[in-house]
Amino acid sequence: MSRIAYFGPQGTFTEQAARVLAGGEELFPVETVRLAMTAVRTGEADAACVPIENSVEGVVPATLDALSESTPLVAVAEAILPIRFSVLTRRGSGDVKTVASHPHALAQVREWLEANLPDAHPVASSSTSAAAVGVLEGQFDAAVCAPVAVEHYDLEVLATDVADVTDAATRFLLVRAPGELPEPTGADRTSVVAAAANRTGTLAELLTELATRGINLTRLDARPTRNNFGEYRFFIDFEGHVAEPRILDALTALRRQCRNLRFLGSHPRADGTRTTIEPGFGNDDFVDAAVWADAVRKGDLA
Ligand SMILES: O=C(O)C(=O)C[C@]1(C(=O)O)C=C[C@@H](O)C=C1
Incomplete structure (x- = not known):
């Protein structure tokens, strides 16, 4: 069985893309896009799943930078996922003063936040699921996440189907060391x-x-x-x-x-x-x- 590193932690959109691209393989989360590619470069993983571009916010700079540094890697497959978010909070929490997520996610819900949580201060986190972990740990009041995140983190759903642009989508790559x-x-x-x-x-x-x-x-x-x-x-x-x-x-x-x-x-x-x-x-x-x-x-x- 191959080992596939994905941009995590569990519950990110990238994990879902990894399931589409390499569902039967052993998947493991790493904290950053760069670490996912490092895992392939060091042989710890056979492939990595990373986001490359979003239809609203454009390219993911960390992915471009990690692809061009160090030893070459090649993309062997891609998946495109529709992107709609859920907003998660701690159970029984009160006012939402801070709302965290990956910068690409925050950029896709700016109008929704202005209309629905106008007093909440947006905070960038390393991924959508990292924001959910931060909410659990009390660092932020709300997280903008992939809908599946609620299955991994014991949080309450404040809103579902959140997206400023309907039909937004993100493209993900499966990258490997060069070969066939x-x-x-x-x-x-x-x-x-x-x-x-x-x-x-x-x-x-x-x-x-x-x-x-x-x-x-x-x-x-x-x-x-x-x-x-x-x-x-x-x-x-x-x-x-x-x-x-x-x-x-x-x-x-x-x-x-x-x-x-x-x-x-x-x-x-x-x-x-x-x-x-x-x-x-x-x-x-x-x-x-x-x-x-x-x-x-x-x-x-x-
Ligand atoms: O944080 C995640 O859940 C990711 O998989 C990253 C990412 C991105 O880089 O664009 C993927 C899809 C969404 O557009 C928002 C965030």
Whole structure:
């Protein structure tokens, strides 16, 4: 049985995603996203489940940073979960003066808090479940949690179905040490991180390599390299799988433009959206063109 580290403690949305992605395996919680990936890097875990992006609040910076540091890891699967929160308090407690949660969760319930708990001061915690633990321990009065948290922590439900934006969703990744890649399905996502040189047009050049091969981006984020002020790493997700000639061709071009390129995996998309391929950009077109160019090189165009 594999050991899967997830961003905990018990009852986080990430635990639910881990159950979707690796339900039959042994799951264990760790306190931060970074520690989940460290567990894979040290061999303590075979894989880690971490949140990557939310439809309301955007990317999870801790995940991007941990993916780009230390030894490479690759995403092999993803899950998308609908996000609606429960607000939990201590049994029999009175006024709610502080309400804690993960910053991504607080950002998704700002309007609800203003309307329903206007006097409560929001406090950031390391995860939604860490906030529930904090309420149990008397550090905060309320926690904004995943609905399942109430099954793990002896707290009272103040409100359910809390969300400023209906249909909010978070995407989670299962990451492993590099090895065999998942098979292409026709509905795949490939991810890279590029530390581009700080000169005019480098990001445009990288994106052009994808655009000229008819490759559609699904996400673009920048994070500081932390070394020199104003220097950034670009996290680029796009449709397709590295097993496809057109994607391999694009990756090769990105590597030529950018020596500091890290491959973060190719895996099936959770939403099943099939890759759109415009005429002239299909894998057969790339193979045919390569065969033709080879024949040209050999003088074999009869
Ligand atoms: O704290 C949790 O429950 C998490 O799994 C983290 C996280 C996030 O990082 O976005 C996951 C989903 C929700 O959007 C809120 C918090």
